[in-house]
Structures are given as C-alpha cells and as structure tokens.
Amino acid sequence: ISDCAEKNKVKFAAATLQGRALTWWNFQVATLGLNVAIGKSWEDKKKMMLEEFCPDEEVQRMEDELRGLKLRDTNIAAYTQRFHELVLLCPEAVPTEKKK
Structure with missing residues (x-):
C-alpha cells in the first residue's frame, strides 16, 4: 500500500480482504454505498478498521x-x-x- 496512490489505497485494501474483514467491508458498502465507502480517506478507513478489529x-x-x-x-x-x-x-x- 505504501507505493499506492492515496486515492487508490482504500480500493486496493478492499480487494485484499478475506473472511470476516470482507464481510465487514461488504456491510460498509451496503450501508454507505460504494462511492462513499471507497471515497473515504485511507486514514479514515484505517481508523474504522482498527475500531472494528482491534478493540x-x-x-x-x-x-x-x-x-x-x-x-x-x-x-x-x-x-x-x-x-x-x-x-x-x-x-x-x-x-x-x-x-x-
């Protein structure tokens, strides 16, 4: 992800998710809509993932x-x-x- 353009980091990360993380991502897309979900900044998405998976x-x-x-x-x-x-x-x- 470090060599990935900032605008593509969320899309790249989403494409690598598996299992529970993929289910969580699919819920985000269903709830927020695809454009909103992938439109979030990488920092925002990291924060959301940490809150979900790293209590x-x-x-x-x-x-x-x-x-x-x-x-x-x-x-x-x-x-x-x-x-x-x-x-x-x-x-x-x-x-x-x-x-x-």
Missing part, C-alpha cells in the same frame, strides 16, 4: 505482551517473528526516530 483491550493486551516479550529456550526465530508481529499490530508501542 482497545486487545491492543492493550498486545502492548503488554510486547513489553514483556522475552527470549525463551534460545528460540531466536520464534522470538523475532512474534516481536515483528506485535510491532506491526502495535506501532504506537515502539519508539521511532521521530518520537525520540
């Missing part, structure tokens, strides 16, 4: 897991994979160069 308590649980993540049994690959998953799901929990 505050779940985000808090993942942030807590990220803060408490420890390397166990020298399984570096599993640790690294989980770390990357949590960072992608909780970007606000990780300091960036901008935030420092």
Whole structure:
C-alpha cells in the first residue's frame, strides 16, 4: 500500500480482504454505498478498521505482551517473528526516530 496512490489505497485494501474483514467491508458498502465507502480517506478507513478489529483491550493486551516479550529456550526465530508481529499490530508501542 505504501507505493499506492492515496486515492487508490482504500480500493486496493478492499480487494485484499478475506473472511470476516470482507464481510465487514461488504456491510460498509451496503450501508454507505460504494462511492462513499471507497471515497473515504485511507486514514479514515484505517481508523474504522482498527475500531472494528482491534478493540482497545486487545491492543492493550498486545502492548503488554510486547513489553514483556522475552527470549525463551534460545528460540531466536520464534522470538523475532512474534516481536515483528506485535510491532506491526502495535506501532504506537515502539519508539521511532521521530518520537525520540
């Protein structure tokens, strides 16, 4: 999505949805109409998706897991994979160069 033109991000993302997310999107289209649904900004659509699929308590649980993540049994690959998953799901929990 990073190389996608801003006006096409919502359409591109919608085309990749599956399962529950696709059902949610279809409901949005049915409720709002296609032009309104795809006319929303990417930031607005991301916010709507986060509200639907990442409730505050779940985000808090993942942030807590990220803060408490420890390397166990020298399984570096599993640790690294989980770390990357949590960072992608909780970007606000990780300091960036901008935030420092």
